Amino acid sequence: NAGVTQTPKFQVLKTGQSMTLQCAQDMNHEYMSWYRQDPGMGLRLIHYSVGAGITDQGEVPNGYNVSRSTTEDFPLRLLSAAPSQTSVYFCASRQKLVPGELFFGEGSRLTVL
Amino acid sequence: GESVGLHLPTLSVQEGDNSIINCAYSNSASDYFIWYKQESGKGPQFIIDIRSNMDKRQGQRVTVLLNKTVKHLSLQIAATQPGDSAVYFCAETTNAGKSTFGDGTTLTVKP
Numbered sequence: 230n231a232g233v234t235q236t237p238k239f240q241v242l243k244t245g246q247s248m249t250l251q252c253a254q255d256m257n258h259e260y261m262s263w264y265r266q267d268p269g270m271g272l273r274l275i276h277y278s279v280g281a282g283i284t285d286q287g288e289v290p291n292g293y294n295v296s297r298s299t300t301e302d303f304p305l306r307l308l309s310a311a312p313s314q315t316s317v318y319f320c321a322s323r324q325k326l327v328p329g330e331l332f333f334g335e336g337s338r339l340t341v342l
Numbered sequence: 343g344e345s346v347g348l349h350l351p352t353l354s355v356q357e358g359d360n361s362i363i364n365c366a367y368s369n370s371a372s373d374y375f376i377w378y379k380q381e382s383g384k385g386p387q388f389i390i391d392i393r394s395n396m397d398k399r400q401g402q403r404v405t406v407l408l409n410k411t412v413k414h415l416s417l418q419i420a421a422t423q424p425g426d427s428a429v430y431f432c433a434e435t436t437n438a439g440k441s442t443f444g445d446g447t448t449l450t451v452k453p
Contacts, residue, residue: 271443323441328393
């Protein structure tokens with residue numbers, strides 16, 4: 230099993246550009262989520278999903294969209310990138326019904342100029 | 343009143359000493375808590391968890407204590423080693439499955 234795979238690992242955007250961060254997991258996890266981590270800070274929840282077709286907002290959802298058309302994939306879309314969205318983004322998944330650990334991807338470092 | 347450990351953004355300990363890392367959580371409806379360790383350039387990794395119906399759980403060299411009255415968690419690391427140097431986060435999970443993280447503590451172990 231590959232676990233949680235994020236692409237790309239690094240990305241530089243100009244202000245106003247759009248892009249999608251990809252996240253895929255092969256563990257048949259129902260719960261998937263996106264976090265952002267800014268320097269010296271904790272992880273803040275952007276969006277999460279408890280199953281295919283279901284998404285909900287986290288603490289900092291503005292400027293981001295998500296969809297969950299399959300169990301495996303949970304892409305994060307930046308509609309119009311802003312410098313404030315410069316951050317490291319982590320995707321995480323776990324089984325929904327049994328409380329358990331989140332499995333994290335390696336992170337995607339995004340810089341918006 | 344009861345004394346509660348303060349959350350510190352950084353903690354420096356001598357190799358071989360015990361470490362205590364504190365965390366305050368916000369949601370009284372949270373029923374599941376996890377401590378994660380994050381090494382530089384990597385995603386967080388699971389250390390130990392505890393359910394809300396428990397007040398203590400022990401693992402290998404680590405112990406988590408939960409005080410629901412004051413919404414406080416602590417992570418105790420025994421005989422701290424240089425490999426324990428990392429950022430440590432607590433996370434709370436609600437019945438709805440939403441997991442949110444507390445502020446991290448950077449642990450530095452001096453040889």
